[in-house]
Amino acid sequence: METTLRLPHSDFEISRIIFGCWAIVGGFNWGPQDERDSIEALKAAYDSGISTFDTAEAYGGGQSENLLAKALKGERHRIVIASKVGPQDFAYADLIQACERGLKNLQTDYIDLYQLHWPNPAIPLDETLGALQVLKDQGKIRAYGVSNFGVKSLTTCAESAGAISSNQMAYNLLFRAIEYEILPKCIESDIPVLCYSPIMQGLLTGKFSDWEQVPDDRARTRHFSSKRPQSRHQEEGCEGLTFETIAAIRRLSTDNGMDMGSLSLAWLLRQPGVGGVIVGGRNAEQARRNTLAYEVSNNRGLFEELSGLTEELKEKLGSNADLWQTDSRVI
Ligand SMILES: NC(=O)c1ccc[n+]([C@@H]2O[C@H](COP(=O)([O-])OP(=O)(O)OC[C@H]3O[C@@H](n4cnc5c(N)ncnc54)[C@H](OP(=O)(O)O)[C@@H]3O)[C@@H](O)[C@H]2O)c1
Numbered sequence: 001m002e003t004t005l006r007l008p009h010s011d012f013e014i015s016r017i018i019f020g021c022w023a024i025v026g027g028f029n030w031g032p033q034d035e036r037d038s039i040e041a042l043k044a045a046y047d048s049g050i051s052t053f054d055t056a057e058a059y060g061g062g063q064s065e066n067l068l069a070k071a072l073k074g075e076r077h078r079i080v081i082a083s084k085v086g087p088q089d090f091a092y093a094d095l096i097q098a099c100e101r102g103l104k105n106l107q108t109d110y111i112d113l114y115q116l117h118w119p120n121p122a123i124p125l126d127e128t129l130g131a132l133q134v135l136k137d138q139g140k141i142r143a144y145g146v147s148n149f150g151v152k153s154l155t156t157c158a159e160s161a162g163a164i165s166s167n168q169m170a171y172n173l174l175f176r177a178i179e180y181e182i183l184p185k186c187i188e189s190d191i192p193v194l195c196y197s198p199i200m201q202g203l204l205t206g207k208f209s210d211w212e213q214v215p216d217d218r219a220r221t222r223h224f225s226s227k228r229p230q231s232r233h234q235e236e237g238c239e240g241l242t243f244e245t246i247a248a249i250r251r252l253s254t255d256n257g258m259d260m261g262s263l264s265l266a267w268l269l270r271q272p273g274v275g276g277v278i279v280g281g282r283n284a285e286q287a288r289r290n291t292l293a294y295e296v297s298n299n300r301g302l303f304e305e306l307s308g309l310t311e312e313l314k315e316k317l318g319s320n321a322d323l324w325q326t327d328s329r330v331i
Pocket residue numbers: 019020021022023030054055117147148168169195196197198199200201202203205207261278279280281282285286287289290
């Protein structure tokens with residue numbers, strides 16, 4: 001399996017396993033986090049061959065970008081930094097300023113891949129893409145991408161002749177919503193998908209044996225009942241089916257002598273249209289373990305079996321690619 005990918009409209013390669021820098025700031029969704037563990041996780045990921053790191057200003061209000069700069073000081077030209085700008089900053093002048101903040105937080109003079117975090121229909125995409133192109137022409141960013149962009153937004157990008165290098169989307173064995181429309185659209189448009197939450201925030205490592213064990217802040221997704229305290233959707237959820245599916249994946253992994261998380265990542269890396277997987281890790285051990293997915297050999301039968309085991313859950317959750325809301329923000 002290829003372990004690197006040259007992004008379209010860019011002159012650089014990313015590692016197909018990308019380290020996700022959200023959870024290393026702890027707090028919202030994740031709870032307490034020791035900064036030393038975060039630094040060790042970043043270093044371990046780099047030492048295990050991961051060149052690419054995904055962050056965002058929204059992760060701890062710049063704290064994640066700061067940590068990345070601190071941990072990998074001295075390696076700047078050997079790593080690929082993917083950061084994101086929030087939708088509140090999509091107006092031309094705001095976006096230029098947000099990028100300056102990002103550069104400062106990251107202690108660098110360029111961001112390799114700068115991504116629009118979520119669509120913002122209130123601001124014309126032409127204006128936002130224009131600002132990104134100016135930043136690219138100035139050398140402040142090397143390429144730009146989008147995130148959580150559905151078919152309509154991707155079509156607008158194409159009409160604006162935006163040179164989009166990637167679309168970051170929630171995609172994993174327990175959440176296959178993009179397969180209905182968005183993934184085919186990305187394939188048709190030659191936009192690689194970078195998959196976020198690829199082990200479904202830990203659920204695909206088998207660490208929770210039933211839905212009641214999942215902490216409330218992580219049980220906000222549409223898999224769980226809207227009765228969970230931090231839920232933002234109006235659905236009954238599918239906790240039983242989710243955990244039956246997890247148990248079936250666990251059995252298949254055990255029968256084949258494989259680590260469940262690695263197998264889940266390997267399945268994803270082999271789906272058509274998938275450029276890379278962005279996986280989080282809160283310590284060095286997790287960061288190292290998550291690179292083992294490269295070593296899972298190609299076993300088409302096994303991957304097809306995994307697709308079959310997760311089909312019912314895919315149908316139940318449907319084509320809404322917003323993990324958290326019924327009123328989808330993926331447009
Ligand atoms: N564009 C967007 O809107 C968006 C949204 C979400 C995420 N992202 C990006 O995608 C990245 C990854 O997504 P994510 O953090 O939501 O989910 P994820 O990668 O599916 O899960 C990461 C979490 O799983 C647990 N974990 C990781 N490796 C493990 C291992 N080997 N064994 C056991 N547990 C393990 C850790 O939490 P515990 O140890 O606490 O269990 C870790 O924080 C983020 O860091 C961020 O860069 C983007």
